[in-house]
Amino acid sequence: MERSKKILCGLQNQYYRATWKSMGFSTDDLKRPLIGIANAWSECVPGHFNLRQVAQRVKDGIYRAGATPVEFGVIGGCDGMGQGHDGMHYILPSRELIANSVESMAQINLFDGIVLLGSCDKIVPGMLMAAARLDIPCILLPGGPMEGGIVFDGRKSDQTSSTEAYGMLTANKISEKEYVSLENLSCPTCGSCSYLGTANTMCSLSEALGMTLPDGGIIPAASAARLAIAEKTGIKIVELVQKNITARRIITKESVRNAIRVCLAMSGSTNAVMHLTAIAYEAELDINVLEEFDELSRTTPQIAKINPASKYNMIDFYQAGGVMRLMEEMKTIVDTEQMTVTCHTVAENITDHVYQYPENSNVIKTMKEPFGYQGGVAVLRGNIAPDTGITKPGAFDKSLHHFTGEAICFNSEEEAEEAILAGKVHEGHVVVIRYEGPKGGPGMREMYKAMKYLYGRGLSKSTALITDGRFSGTNNGCFVGHISPEAAEGGPIAIIKNGDKVEIDVENRSLNLMVSDEEISRRLKEWKRPEPKFKRGYLGLYCKIAASGSEGAIMKYDLL
The missing domain is CATH 3.50.30.80 (IlvD/EDD C-terminal domain-like)
Structure with missing residues (x-):
């Protein structure tokens, strides 16, 4: 039975229905599955700035599929804003607050499933930790990466270019005019940082875990495709509820190993080691993530290079085929029988995937001719x-x-x-x-x-x-x-x-x-x-x- 039915069905539960109706929900709304939308939107984080629009399209998909969406807010701090001062003390601990708050809201309201909207460093793992704890149907949907900025130091710039440039300025390597120009030109759109930082690493690894729809982690924030996949996510969460495909059917020892392989193949952020360890802990998996990273790094070639390992950014990676191209290339060393939030296996997702752009061997190479024969972490x-x-x-x-x-x-x-x-x-x-x-x-x-x-x-x-x-x-x-x-x-x-x-x-x-x-x-x-x-x-x-x-x-x- 759907969780929400415990408080929404029967004469004895009129109290709960009356409370929902005070916010405009109808009798028909309350007969449908209740899908929570944990939205980390704010005006503090560029990676979350577009999540209002994304949330609306998720709601459209949920309605279309016959369920009722219920949105609530979740905190989310930007690592970039916390860098170099006392605020950074709070960034990693905020991961636990996010996990606790999502868990609390899901249990207080007995949601039948949850769509998790978040893009950035500690928000994505915090939400995945909550999904693993709850073990109800869940999908994570990020807001997507931002566009790269004006070319500086041989690559498209981003906000970190300003910090590098300040070091250059203090060493008299560039002029103040060159330095100041980056302020207006390095971040042309909202979105998670344009490079492969922890945010985009974890969004990519959520795909590899099977907790995000294919391409859902890396479609650009400012693109129409980001809104289209939001609606598809809303439809899919209802299917997951109907089929009772819960988070722990997707977050398994084998899918965590898949995520580790992908992280190594793309030389993702070192923070992924810590976050995957925490996610596996919440899912109560008998796996030592550190040992797996150590062992798998020796047999996983690096087949993708993205800034800071190269001049190419996340949108270049997406256009080159992204996580799906990596997993297709790596299908002999990943477990393709793992279930995903598409309600299909990794193998089925690879077979069905349509690439929108041509291959780019400058960004993604093959297993036979990799950038390196051992992993990037x-x-x-x-x-x-x-x-x-x-x-x-x-x-x-x-x-x-x-x-x-x-x-x-x-x-x-x-x-x-x-x-x-x-x-x-x-x-x-x-x-x-x-x-x-x-x-x-x-x-x-x-x-x-x-x-x-x-x-x-x-x-x-x-x-x-x-x-x-x-x-x-x-x-x-x-x-x-x-x-x-x-x-x-x-x-x-x-x-x-x-x-x-x-x-x-x-x-x-x-x-x-x-x-x-x-x-x-x-x-x-x-x-x-x-x-x-x-x-x-x-x-x-x-x-x-x-x-x-x-x-x-x-x-x-x-x-x-």
Whole structure:
């Protein structure tokens, strides 16, 4: 029986029907399945700015298919707006708030199914986490990527170009006029960022999981096709309800592996490791996502290159065939029998798919002639990262895959950025940014600006950066993030000193401090746990119960 029937049928449930009717719902509306629309629209996030129009077309599809749509709001913060200040502490923790709020609204109202509207970094995984918890019919529909801007530094610009350009300006590499021109010309439309950041990575991986209709993750935000797929999504959610195809029939161990394969093949954001771990946790799957990334990266070729790994952006990727082209090319190494929100399997979706544009081998290559024979994301371990460190070799020059340098240490993102802009970081340095993990940050902030400043100052091919924080999907250069255990938990990253030698070896999957085991042990014994930076409010709670990056930075309530 449909969930909503428990409160909408029978004389005893007149109370609920009267409450719905106070908002204009009719007797006929309340005889149909109730489909929630969790809409993260706001004027704060360009990736969500078009979701009002998208939601209306979803409603049209739901009505057309014979059900009743009920829209409600969900928060959503833009990583870009939170970068480089205290707001970034809240970005990752907001993922849990999103999951909790969607779960709460679905259960309070006993929706029969939900369409999840969100496009950006923590909103997409938060919504997928809620779907996995609820295990009711769900479809995720993003708002689509934005167009690229004016050409700058050899590619179509985006908002991150301004940060790179500021580094260039401080190094006297460009004029102030060139710098200022980007403000009006780098972001010509709304939409999720035009490059392959965490937002577009997770939208693509939702397709690969089977939770988004084919092409639904990457159709441009400003296109008519975005509205057309919104209506189709509304129709499909009703079919999922009728056939009782719930989220956990789609989010399985095998579909998570498919998503990992796609992430590796397109060199997606390192944050995907953490988010897929959290989604698998909510779906109660017996799978170690970190180990899967490590193992599958060795047998998954990189067959797509998208900014920051190349000059081509997300719309170029969509036109080259997108996620469907990747999965078709990879059909011998993905599980094509997995169910999807089309109510068909991956294999059936591949057979039925119609490509709107010609192939582009500059963006998507073949399994036989890939860009690289191993995946674009790698898991490193060593005496700095006993549990894990995550890097993205698909997005930086192969000459940096083995890098040994001298540590220069900072205990916050801000300290490191000031030093980089002041010219204190030089060739051969390994920049160490610590106390930015889930607990220590708190919130595991992104070291986006630090990497962009290194790039802008011409240091991206002669320095490296390691951190217990995260990186934006747009970052390139030699970096290792998600280092666990984090500094605030007494991880070895806490005891690195200025001048220590650090070795990053991607081929051998290692990250090591080049000092003796005895010296490391001595330093760890002398280490003292710092006071938490936040003791009240949501962050005060989060830093107490956040798990490590290696566990997906989920909130573990048994830690209270």
